[in-house]
Amino acid sequence: MLQIAFVRENQEKVITALAKRNMDAKALVEEVVQLDENRRSIQAEMDNALSESNKLSKDIGDLMKNGEKSKAEILKLKNVSLKEKSKAAADKLEAITQDLTQKMYLLPNLPADIVPVGKTPEENLNVFESGEIPKLHEGALPHWELIKKYDIVDFELGTKITAPGFPVYKGKGAKLQRALISYFLDKNTDAGYLEYQVPHLVNEASAYGTGQLPDKEGQMYHDSKDNLYLIPTAEVPVTNIFRDVIINESELPILCTGYTPCFRREAGSWGAHVRGLNRLHQFDKVEIVRIEHPDKSYQALDGMVAHVKEILDELKLPYRVLRLCGGDMGFASALTYDFEVFSTAQDRWLEISSVSNFETFQANRLKLRFRDKDGKNQLAHTLNGSSLALPRVLAGILENYQTPNGIVIPEVLRKYTGFDTIN
Structure with a gap:
């Protein structure tokens, strides 16, 4: 706020x-x-x-x-x-x-000066691109066909159990999911982030604290009896750890990471861009959150961008980084960088991470302050990023690593999966 x-x-x-x-x-x-x-x-x-x-x-x-x-x-x-x-x-x-x-609560955050003017995602600024787009064999398939071929994700079973958008991962698909989560968490903790396991439901104060309410009220699953919300991202419970807290300046920066399932009541639409793993109501994500001194938050944002780059470089996936224009930014963000992986089989870019600086916007709602050297209380800056969201990373791996004989597992994940290929 x-x-x-x-x-x-x-x-x-x-x-x-x-x-x-x-x-x-x-x-x-x-x-x-x-x-x-x-x-x-x-x-x-x-x-x-x-x-x-x-x-x-x-x-x-x-x-x-x-x-x-x-x-x-x-x-x-x-x-x-x-x-x-x-x-x-x-x-x-x-x-x-x-x-x-x-x-x-209705006023969004002010965009940083370097945020480009624009109304649509097409006007986002491409600031970095890395990796070669692989040349796939003739007859290469999109991931929604690959998961059927190798029987690793079952959408029909998820629909039977719950509803569309709630897939069931099984066999090597489930192990690959677990491998990605473990790998992301290890990368984050090795970089100095403290791991948290947090609740998957939050109260109204927490949802207001990080800016999900009232802006995204219709997109959140709500338990009206207890007035609790299923989390759309681990950012919400992790950042709210510090709600109504005064931190000593010497404790900054504070680095947190956590894995959670995420729940979003996405608007219904049709077409290849929402098929398979491209858009789900429940998905897994590993998040990073930072509490920073205002003088150092943009340096920290650059560090978070570099951290996500390193993960994608190790996965050897072609990706690009976009600086979002004003019309495409989230409600609470002052500056956001989106990461997109290129899906060769779909011939398009898939968003797999957003890294944002909220400056004091969330901290003001949260009453999250730090005590400076003069003993005065100041609002901290909060930042968060996906590190990473799993569904589209998984889609990118399945599509870009496919061969006529199966799907090769990225080398960095093999110690987690225990297998080299899905066939």
Whole structure:
């Protein structure tokens, strides 16, 4: 969430910055500023009434000590009126504060200066590309045909058990999934990330804390009885470990990683771009999260990008890195880099990771602060990235490593799988 003082003091800057997201924020910003002015006016009214009431209480006590009961009774009546006035102001303050908070939740993060202008994914900026696109044999298949051929993922069984979009991995398919998870976690912990196992459901405060609510409410699976949400990514529970926490500056940076299944109620659509593993309601992902000093967060973002590059280099998959344009960025992000693997069999790029800096946007919602060397509390910066999302990585491996005799396992994964090929 943006800081209200910043919005109030930089209205035009906020409106201009959000225009890069293709959002006309003028009316909302003006409403937020007006609500804040009203809130501060009511706060001052309540504070004055309380201050005068406290002074009267002292005067009443002095009068009673001096035996001037009649004068004290007059002041008591006046004090009752002041307390009623203060109570009415407090009720108004609570209502307007709630209204202001809900309006502030609707304002997305401001894009960083280097975010390119654009409305669609086609306008994202390609900043890096690596790896050779393999030349496949005649008759090469897309992954949704390969998984049937080698019987390693069963979509029909998942539909029977649950619904479409909930696949069942089996045999070497299940082992390859487990191998990828172990490999990703080992790479992350070797790089200094502390591994966490976290709940797969979160409460409403956690979902608001990282920006999933109210922005993505319709995309999250919700248990209305207990008011809990199935997580769309490990970012939510891992980052919320630090909600309402004050960290000493000497503890920064904090590096976390975790594996979880992820649940998303994706909008229904048809075509090859959503077939097979391309879009699922439940999928596995390994996440990295960093809590950083504001002065060092963009250096940390570069480090996270380099870390994901190293993983893809070891997997020997052709990939590219995109700097997302304003119209394609997530609600909470200030700057996002997407990683895409090239699927030779599908002849297209598949997104397999997003690495983002949220600056203080999440920290302000989370009340995540650090105590600097002068003893002052400041909002930290939060960052997160997929390291990596499994379905499309698996699709890329199946398609790019296929041969007429089977699917070759990337060398870096063989110590985890215990086999070299799927055939």
